[in-house]
Amino acid sequence: MADIPFNAERALKALAFFNRLRLPDVPGNPPLAEACGDWFRDILVAFLASEDPETKQRLVWELLCMVPKKNSKTTYVAGLGLTALFMEEAPNRQMLIVAPSQNISERCFDQAQGMIRLDTRLDAIFKVQDHLKCITRRKTGTKLDVKTFDTSIVTGEIPILTIIDEVHELGKKAKAAAVMQQIRGGGITKQGGQVLMITTQSDEAPAGIWKTELKKARAVRDGKGGKTPILLPVLYEFPAELQRDQDFWRDQRNWELLLPNAGRSIDLQRLIADYENNGRATAETEQIWASQHLNIEIGVGLAGDGWRGAEYWDLRADKTLTLKALIERSEVAVVGADGGGLDDLFGVCVIGREKVTRRWLVWCHAFAHPKVLEIRKEIAPRLQDFKEEGALTFCEVSEYVEKIAAIAAQVRDAGLLPEKNAVGFDPNNIAAFVDALALQKIDGFMLHRLRQGPALSPALWGLEHKLSDNTISHDGSAMMSWSVGNVKIEVKGNGNMATKQAAGRTKIDPVIAMLCAAILMSWNPEAFGNSVYRERGLLVA
Structure with a gap:
């Protein structure tokens, strides 16, 4: 955490109030002076008392803290909210504590009102309205409302302070970015508005507003956040290279580095026992456990029933x-395609064989009907992220089958498609695609309808080997990382079948398109050649 200059008088006042608050749900009701670690007091001071020594202006307008589960973050932010309410002298203002679910918001409010009712002095300072989840400072009329997140939480006056608990959950909400923008509107007014976000890592790959906020916080932490950042990052996570090193993060001697409340709300030995008995039961449970208790970011998952x-x-x-680079580097290329209904993606994959090295080069793209954003709201923010990175295009069905056919024609016009088995695809629900290819004069023996399910096992096994021995490269899109991570392997007879880990929430169509292309490339094709295309009148351009 950066060393933030602060107003000493204001910091002392905030700490004095915060430290006297008592835990309402712990035997003996210890004060936070004993029960809270210094790590959170540092956050409290930086957020509520930061000050430029020369201009006397606030420095920290936003703060993002990512800390693993069971570090008492919900309890502590309830205390911070009360402290902020006590410190605010302006009348009739609004403050918010926002949680992504009713359970979390109720727990946060219960902690805050419990702290007040343990101290008669606080009961004289604050008015508690249980049915409204509202706490008002009697002297000023300023309110602290505890609310469950939805698109209508901010109405009327822009809050001067907003605390968002478990912000990673907002990555699953389609309109979260718009609400965050509305909340932040207070930051550019004369009175100012602060935002504190505290969360664990997501149990899925970061998406939507959570992906955006985490990326910004890491940039500031790494010195890439501009000349005058207003956000203070406090991120309890291993560097990316150590997160990828499974031996490192599984080493229990390293865990305490991420657990600032170890010895208070966290018993390290009980955490280890939980991991040994529950966390490592399967690859899927380990992945979720590590994301929640060690802030390991989920990218493409671990081994096990995944691919x-x-x-x-x-x-x-x-x-x-x-795609242009693939065409320039390849001596031959093939195309795979796969798609489903309006709530699915339509994936296209081009695999080229590199000149001289014979290394496989993989480029993928996905298309989707705009309806998918309404039908699959739970993944809509993630799909919007893929659109922004350029790996996904939203358009009508008739338009995207034409675009995929045009991609195949682009590869053909470069002289890279083989004479036979150049484009492979699932034979079901594909008539419109075949028609679009025919208009590009790609038909007949150039097309290959590939059986699905276990019939694609050779592609799964072949790609595993090429990935493991580093004889393949791909375009590195987040869209494909997500799709690859969604693959679950089921054994069917003597083969393996790629299936989805969860209906609706996950998509693997681009991966199936890659498997179709891999089957064709595994047959060691040779390019037909531009001269032959021209002789036979197959070149459109």
């Missing part, structure tokens, strides 16, 4: 590998 190739996927990313 083994996922372990190596991120290691083979090449951000320079555009």
